[in-house]
Amino acid sequence: MYDNPLTKRQTLTQEVKFSARGVNVFYGDSHAIKGVDVDIEDKTVTAFIGPSGCGKSTFLRCLNRMNDTIDVCRVEGRITLDGEDIYDPRVDPVQLRARVGMVFQKPNPFPKSIYDNVAYGPKIHGMARSRAELDEIVERALRRGAIWDEVKDRLDAPGTGLSGGQQQRLCIARAVATEPEVLLMDEPCSALDPIATAQVEELIDELRQDYSVVIVTHSMQQAARVSQKTAFFHLGNLVEFGETGQIFTNPRDPRTESYITGRIG
Numbered sequence: 001m002y003d004n005p006l007t008k009r010q011t012l013t014q015e016v017k018f019s020a021r022g023v024n025v026f027y028g029d030s031h032a033i034k035g036v037d038v039d040i041e042d043k044t045v046t047a048f049i050g051p052s053g054c055g056k057s058t059f060l061r062c063l064n065r066m067n068d069t070i071d072v073c074r075v076e077g078r079i080t081l082d083g084e085d086i087y088d089p090r091v092d093p094v095q096l097r098a099r100v101g102m103v104f105q106k107p108n109p110f111p112k113s114i115y116d117n118v119a120y121g122p123k124i125h126g127m128a129r130s131r132a133e134l135d136e137i138v139e140r141a142l143r144r145g146a147i148w149d150e151v152k153d154r155l156d157a158p159g160t161g162l163s164g165g166q167q168q169r170l171c172i173a174r175a176v177a178t179e180p181e182v183l184l185m186d187e188p189c190s191a192l193d194p195i196a197t198a199q200v201e202e203l204i205d206e207l208r209q210d211y212s213v214v215i216v217t218h219s220m221q222q223a224a225r226v227s228q229k230t231a232f233f234h235l236g237n238l239v240e241f242g243e244t245g246q247i248f249t250n251p252r253d254p255r256t257e258s259y260i261t262g263r264i265g
């Protein structure tokens with residue numbers, strides 16, 4: 001059931017991209033993430049799994065400081081990206097989010113054309129000196145999002161007019177347009193049908209050639225299909241982290257075993 005040819009293919013250990021140590025997150029008095037230590041590797045898909053409310057999205061949002069936008073949220077501990085503390089006051093969260101892109105649960109294209117959806121980030125970050133350069137960036141990103149062929153003849157059409165699966169691939173193209181190093185995906189397929197889900201999963205597998213990808217998913221089958229590393233969260237604790245194949249076939253913690261066999265969650 002959890003057979004994963006992808007994890008079998010990769011056995012090499014990659015460089016560490018994110019390193020988290022002693023991370024605690026509070027919403028007011030509520031302790032949502034408890035003392036999490038984890039290393040997230042480059043060129044690897046890491047899945048965050050666990051029952052609803054266990055803190056997967058909260059921890060994901062720590063990685064690009066999206067929690068900064070939530071008033072009651074407080075993050076403690078140390079998280080480094082390529083060895084640099086991302087919570088250092090000198091770090092500009094906007095620049096950080098260009099390096100650490102995010103794709104959300106519900107496809108959320110801007111109410112703009114397909115072209116402008118993708119061109120927006122590169123324009124803000126001054127990545128193109130001419131319209132021709134911007135055209136190239138947009139085409140490259142749409143190709144990376146595996147949607148170029150479907151939209152190349154209607155780049156001026158509104159992004160919101162695409163199907164759900166196309167919108168999500170457009171959002172992935174938008175996220176990669178600024179050439180991030182990491183892509184965070186919060187249940188990116190939960191609003192998609194099985195065909196669109198399969199397309200996005202295939203795309204995720206391609207993206208890991210160049211990026212570190214972290215995906216929150218409720219689907220253990222999806223975690224097994226797309227990830228090489230899996231982190232199991234329970235009640236705010238990171239209970240177990242390891243090779244996806246090991247987590248699904250030979251979990252070390254009884255809580256992980258209960259979850260993957262359907263006894264909790």
Ligand SMILES: Nc1ncnc2c1ncn2[C@@H]1O[C@H](COP(=O)(O)OP(=O)(O)OP(=O)(O)O)[C@@H](O)[C@H]1O
Nearest residue numbers: 027032050051052053054055056057058059070072
């Ligand atoms: N903006 C917020 N304000 C207050 N509490 C929050 C906020 N966001 C999340 N929480 C709380 O933090 C805990 C962890 O939530 P989080 O959304 O990270 O879990 P999750 O594992 O991603 O859940 P799900 O799988 O249901 O999306 C929960 O108890 C939740 O109620």
